[in-house]
Every structure is written in C-alpha cells, then in structure tokens.
Amino acid sequence: MPKIPSSVIPKHIAIIMDGNGRWAKSRGLPRSAGHKKGAESLKKIVAESIRQGVGYLTVYAFSSENWQRPKAEIGFLMDLLKSQIKAQLGELAKNGVRIKAIGDLQMLADDVKAAILDAEEVTKHNDKLHLQVALSYGGRQEILHAARKTAGESADFEAALYTSGVPDPDLLIRTGGEMRISNFLLWQIAYTELYFTEKLWPEFKEEDFLAAIEEFSRRERRFGTAE
Ligand code: IPE
Ligand code: IPE
Ligand code: MG
Numbered sequence: 001m002p003k004i005p006s007s008v009i010p011k012h013i014a015i016i017m018d019g020n021g022r023w024a025k026s027r028g029l030p031r032s033a034g035h036k037k038g039a040e041s042l043k044k045i046v047a048e049s050i051r052q053g054v055g056y057l058t059v060y061a062f063s064s065e066n067w068q069r070p071k072a073e074i075g076f077l078m079d080l081l082k083s084q085i086k087a088q089l090g091e092l093a094k095n096g097v098r099i100k101a102i103g104d105l106q107m108l109a110d111d112v113k114a115a116i117l118d119a120e121e122v123t124k125h126n127d128k129l130h131l132q133v134a135l136s137y138g139g140r141q142e143i144l145h146a147a148r149k150t151a152g153e154s155a156d157f158e159a160a161l162y163t164s165g166v167p168d169p170d171l172l173i174r175t176g177g178e179m180r181i182s183n184f185l186l187w188q189i190a191y192t193e194l195y196f197t198e199k200l201w202p203e204f205k206e207e208d209f210l211a212a213i214e215e216f217s218r219r220e221r222r223f224g225t226a227e
Helices: 020-025 031-052 064-068 071-094 110-122 139-150 206-218
Strands: 012-016 056-063 097-102 129-137 171-174 193-196
Touching (some): 031 056, 031 129, 056 064, 064 129, 071 097, 071 110, 097 110, 171 206, 193 206
Parallel strands (some): 012 056, 097 129
C-alpha cells in the first residue's frame, strides 16, 4: 500500500465494523463465519494503521445493545475476542500497539475480562498505536457513567469518560451501508468527519481504508469558525 504523507493522516480514526452477518448470509454461511472473517479485516486494518502512522484507532466490537442478540452469537463473539487477543497479543505488543478496552467491562465473563486485562498490562508501555476496543460499549451509558462520577465534584467531565486522555476522533468510518451512529462515541464525535461505505466489514481492505483517509484529506474542517 502507498504511504500517505503524515500531514494528512488522521490522528485518531474510529470504525463501526458493521456488516458481518450480511456478508455471511449472502454466501449462505452462518453469521459466525462473518464475524470470523471480520476479525481478519481488523488485523489488516490495525497493521495498515501502524504502517501509516495513525496514532489512535478505536473499533466498535460489541455494543451495549448487542447483548440482546441470541446467546449463541454472543458466546461466539466473546470466544472469538478471547482467542484473537491470545493469538495476536505477541505480534501487537512487538509492533508497539497499546491495547485498551472501553465499555462496561463488568458485563463480560471472567475469562474474557482476564484476557483483556492481560493484553492491557502487557502493552501498557507501548505508544505507537493506541488501539481502543469498544466492548459492551454504549455512548449514552458512558456519558451517564461520567456524569454520575463527577456529579457535585469539580472533576473534569471528559477525564471521567472511558476515553480520558485520548484526542477526539478526526475520522469515523462505518462499513455495511447503514448511515447511523448506533450509540458509538456520542460525546467524542461532535466534530468528527463521518465516512459511510457500502462495503461490508469482512470485505473491507487496506485500499478501502486508504480511500476513506483520502476522502478525509479533502474535507474542510471549520469547527464552527468562519474561515
Ligand atoms: C457487526 O456485524 C458485528 C457486531 C455488531 C458484533 P453485524 O453482526 O451487525 O452484521 P450485520 O449488520 O447483521 O450484517
Ligand atoms: C453497531 O452495529 C455495533 C457494532 C458494530 C459493534 P449494529 O449492527 O449493532 O448496529 P445497528 O443495530 O445496525 O444499529
Ligand atoms: Mg449490524
């Protein structure tokens, strides 16, 4: 893949990785096959982010509302998450990736939580790519949680968000054709550039990622000013 000039690379990219189920259905496969293929897409996009010098990548892996899915699908997703962490932790750590999970982690099973805590611990001194994995994550829940935490105190509200210390996303990509936010990073995307693509997540490749970055580089951001 061509290297994009660092001056136009977004510092923080967020991705709603959607369309796994439809990808599988269109091939007569179970939804789980779509999730498995989607994990391969994530691996490619993480590697490309490192190559391009993206500083922060936040991926929506499982929403608060996804707990309403069938038990078997949830179980598959959690097992996949755990096995992906275990299989890729060594390589990610070696490549300077710092892993952090954001969301209501109390909802997760102990073995999944343990794998996440281990990944966070092992990578805590890395800072080439900050990979935030949104898990059991809901933007409204995050805002309420931060509001409760800071109620009546002078503490900084943003510091109480799960994303404390992380700059807001410059670019949000949603695959799968839906033009909605689905409760992702509601506070943080106030001035984020949005990019929607019909491509389903399992078929989203490095060139699609670069196309999104290329479009981003042509956007004019004004942040409410007159310029
Ligand atoms: C995204 O793909 C993965 C998760 C939400 C966990 P979906 O499973 O939502 O796939 P579609 O949108 O039904 O195709
Ligand atoms: C958003 O996708 C959540 C993730 C990608 C993890 P959904 O498939 O859950 O969103 P809706 O239901 O289409 O809004
Ligand atoms: Mg979906």
